[in-house]
Amino acid sequence: MPLSEQEQRLLDEMERHLMHNDADVVSAARDGRTLSYRNIVYGTILVLVGLGGLVIGVSTQLIVVGVxxxxxxxxxxxxxxxxxxxxxxxxPTDAKPKAAPRSSTSFMDRMNDRWDRRQEGH
Incomplete structure (x- = not known):
């Protein structure tokens, strides 16, 4: 269900307010550090193995295995x-990154355009 004109204006205003006042929150994910899916999978497997070791250690009263x-x-x-x-x-830090061309439309405007194109296709 598309947003009404008033809801869209309110959403745009909230987005501008967030970008203006909470720039550190918005840019926090851009520092080059991300979660790795590989590490998440390996960490989950290690947690499950550790949980098994803890259960075995408690059930057999082998404190060392539990620890x-x-x-x-x-x-x-x-x-x-x-x-x-x-x-x-x-x-390498000496290579200059290429600046992405700035779009004159906001993120929400682009999303609205995509939504409208999808709705027209149906």
């Missing part, structure tokens, strides 16, 4: 949530 399982779980969580450097940050 190792807990440490494996902790390491898995740390591995999964630690951001890694993205490919843009790995580029």
């Amino acid at each position: 190792i399982g807990f440490l494996a779980m902790l390491g898995g969580v740390i591995l999964a949530v630690t951001p890694t450097r993205g490919p843009a940050a790995a580029a």
Whole structure:
């Protein structure tokens, strides 16, 4: 369901306000550090293995196995949530990045145009 004209204006105003007042929040993801899906998968597997070790350690009353399982779980969580450097940050610093051409339309205007094109196609 498309937004009314008043709702669209309100959304545009909120977007401008966010960009103006919370620029640090908007640009926080642009520092070249992102979560790696590989690390998330490996961290999840390590958490599950650690959980298994913890359960085995508690059920057999082998404290050492339980502690190792807990440490494996902790390491898995740390591995999964630690951001890694993205490919843009790995580029040499002496190379000048090419500036993307600035569009005169806002993000919301482009999204609205795409939505309108999709609706006309049906």
